[in-house]
Amino acid sequence: MKIMNRPPSILLIEDDAGIVAALKKQLQTEGYQVALATRGDEGLILAREHPCDVVLTDLRLPGLTGLELIEQLHAAKPKLPIIMMTAFGTTETAIEATKLGAYDYLLKPFDMGELLDLVAKAVASSRLMSEPLEMGATQSAQSAIIGDSRAMQAIYKEIGRVAATSVTVLIRGETGTGKELVARAIYQHSRRADQPFIAVNCAAIPETLLESELFGHERGAFTGAHARRVGRFEQANHGTIFLDEIGDLSLSTQVKLLRVLQEKYIQRVGGNERVPVDVRILTATHRDLESAIREKQFREDLFYRLSGVTITLPPLSQRPEDIPDLVRYFLRRSAAELDQDSPSIQPQAIAFLQNQAWPGNVRELENVVRQGLLLARGYSISLEHVQQASARSHKPVVGADQTIAGYFSDLLARAARGEAEGVHARMFEDMERELYTRAIHLARGNQAKAARWLGVTRTTMREKLTRFGLRPPGEKPGQPG
Ligand SMILES: Nc1ncnc2c1ncn2[C@@H]1O[C@H](COP(=O)(O)OP(=O)(O)OP(=O)(O)O)[C@@H](O)[C@H]1O
Numbered sequence: 001m002k003i004m005n006r007p008p009s010i011l012l013i014e015d016d017a018g019i020v021a022a023l024k025k026q027l028q029t030e031g032y033q034v035a036l037a038t039r040g041d042e043g044l045i046l047a048r049e050h051p052c053d054v055v056l057t058d059l060r061l062p063g064l065t066g067l068e069l070i071e072q073l074h075a076a077k078p079k080l081p082i083i084m085m086t087a088f089g090t091t092e093t094a095i096e097a098t099k100l101g102a103y104d105y106l107l108k109p110f111d112m113g114e115l116l117d118l119v120a121k122a123v124a125s126s127r128l129m130s131e132p133l134e135m136g137a138t139q140s141a142q143s144a145i146i147g148d149s150r151a152m153q154a155i156y157k158e159i160g161r162v163a164a165t166s167v168t169v170l171i172r173g174e175t176g177t178g179k180e181l182v183a184r185a186i187y188q189h190s191r192r193a194d195q196p197f198i199a200v201n202c203a204a205i206p207e208t209l210l211e212s213e214l215f216g217h218e219r220g221a222f223t224g225a226h227a228r229r230v231g232r233f234e235q236a237n238h239g240t241i242f243l244d245e246i247g248d249l250s251l252s253t254q255v256k257l258l259r260v261l262q263e264k265y266i267q268r269v270g271g272n273e274r275v276p277v278d279v280r281i282l283t284a285t286h287r288d289l290e291s292a293i294r295e296k297q298f299r300e301d302l303f304y305r306l307s308g309v310t311i312t313l314p315p316l317s318q319r320p321e322d323i324p325d326l327v328r329y330f331l332r333r334s335a336a337e338l339d340q341d342s343p344s345i346q347p348q349a350i351a352f353l354q355n356q357a358w359p360g361n362v363r364e365l366e367n368v369v370r371q372g373l374l375l376a377r378g379y380s381i382s383l384e385h386v387q388q389a390s391a392r393s394h395k396p397v398v399g400a401d402q403t404i405a406g407y408f409s410d411l412l413a414r415a416a417r418g419e420a421e422g423v424h425a426r427m428f429e430d431m432e433r434e435l436y437t438r439a440i441h442l443a444r445g446n447q448a449k450a451a452r453w454l455g456v457t458r459t460t461m462r463e464k465l466t467r468f469g470l471r472p473p474g475e476k477p478g479q480p481g
């Protein structure tokens, strides 16, 4: 069974032929499908009638102005991200636009990289909201929570129980156990499913910017705050906000969040206005919050507010019976990404995978399966393929409790015992994998950004991600750009 990956599509609404030509070319090079409207009213009709992932629109348009367009489009399709392009000096309008429901805005003249980053983010967010997520056994879903073990069935029941309520849910579990998937499932089965779902990774945003990201800021609130900014809470109004890695919040942000939970309004950084917000809050963490509370790193009152209901995901090692289904699901998905038919996998290979410890849980299994598929080059996947893939799988090269010196002595000691060869090449490979893994993780999958940080081209970035099994799901290899 093959899963189709539809290329992401952008509706571009712009009347300036020069800008249209430039944007269209860039977007197509990046692998997007582009539909075009040169009038506001025409854009509105197109957006209503043809599904697209993101709208990119000018502010000044014939037929219907950008603001009218955003208002009407948002009313018709509240989950469709709209990015507005506006000339410098009209930031007030840009703020107005965000209030009316625009996802974000760009000030002209903008840098093409900046535009592409924003479009990629909006597409990801759009897919998160609209790609249906099935639970349990599935043969065809693009996106699913797989696993029929008792432990997972208990999780599905809990999701069903909390989804329809507005209760705050804290999702816990080791890294890679599927916390983000569960958050999406709760949202999709909730009464707010037709409203936005906004995910914020609290660990990925520097502490100094996080409050402004969440609550927005007034002009001049701090150096660099040239214009007012509407925060994610305001954007998520009537919808759901997912605060991921909540255990990483600073104490001062914790106080502000607690106030939002208690009083149901936000205050922008540097402002006094109380903006009422109606937002359902879902949070997740892999941290041990109880010990963070004991160490006074996490507020107990906030913890109780957030954990209206707690859902704790079991580590993969506690449900090995789910592994065969997971393996087949990841094979189908990875094969679809590579435009291949799903290959078969030998029973010994599955048995081997069932016997691993999986400290990185389902994410690690997914990477190993993808690597195994690449190693098999279209043939049936054998025990050797998965063994080799598993040996390469990401274990932090230098863990929190280890030093570089420790890593070198381990590696050399293994070489001395005859258990490792080619130590020099291996060290470079390990370091490189670690660097790319961390960079792409920190950039939340944004390849352009990660490539910029590392000072490598996007092509190199793509090659390395494929090589290390870090290519995000849903992305087709070999796309030009
Ligand atoms: N039960 C599952 N069925 C299918 N895919 C899963 C399942 N659990 C996890 N995954 C996949 O594994 C990867 C990691 O899942 P997710 O991001 O939800 O984990 P997480 O618990 O949020 O991890 P972290 O703490 O590292 O952020 C994703 O690609 C996700 O699609």
Ligand SMILES: [Mg+2]
Binding pocket: 179, 180, 244, 284
């Ligand atoms: Mg997560």
